[in-house]
Amino acid sequence: MSGSCASSRLSRPGHGGACQPVTHRWALWAYAGAAHRARSPPRETPETLVKPDEIKKLEAYFKRTFKSPSIEIKARPRKEDSAEVYVGEEFIGLVYKDEDDGDGDYNFSMAILGSDLD
Numbered sequence: 001m002s003g004s005c006a007s008s009r010l011s012r013p014g015h016g017g018a019c020q021p022v023t024h025r026w027a028l029w030a031y032a033g034a035a036h037r038a039r040s041p042p043r044e045t046p047e048t049l050v051k052p053d054e055i056k057k058l059e060a061y062f063k064r065t066f067k068s069p070s071i072e073i074k075a076r077p078r079k080e081d082s083a084e085v086y087v088g089e090e091f092i093g094l095v096y097k098d099e100d101d102g103d104g105d106y107n108f109s110m111a112i113l114g115s116d117l118d
Contacts (some may be wrong), residue, residue: 049080050097058083058095058106085110 050058052075059073062085072086073095082096085108093110 050075050083050095054097055083 055073055075059071062071062073063069068087070088074084074086076082076084076094082094084091085093085095093108096107096109098105098107
């Protein structure tokens, strides 16, 4: 987009240079999709795949750090960019490979439900 319309994602230059709102459903969907992709985790690439040897190292780290031999790290059935973390049979979170800076770091994400705190 050019001109003053560049500041608005939902407008485009019209005839005579005036900005017009985007009214086509497909265009609004494309804008919404772009916004969603900006918030989504990175796509799976060879660098972001969690490999079986990494899962073993992560599991040893979690067991050592949390002093719990019942922690298991399992590969996800349809996703390879992360692994599932379990304590016994209970799923507690996900571990993602973080290759933003190339250091081979990982991010652990755990959601805690308010009902679990009662």
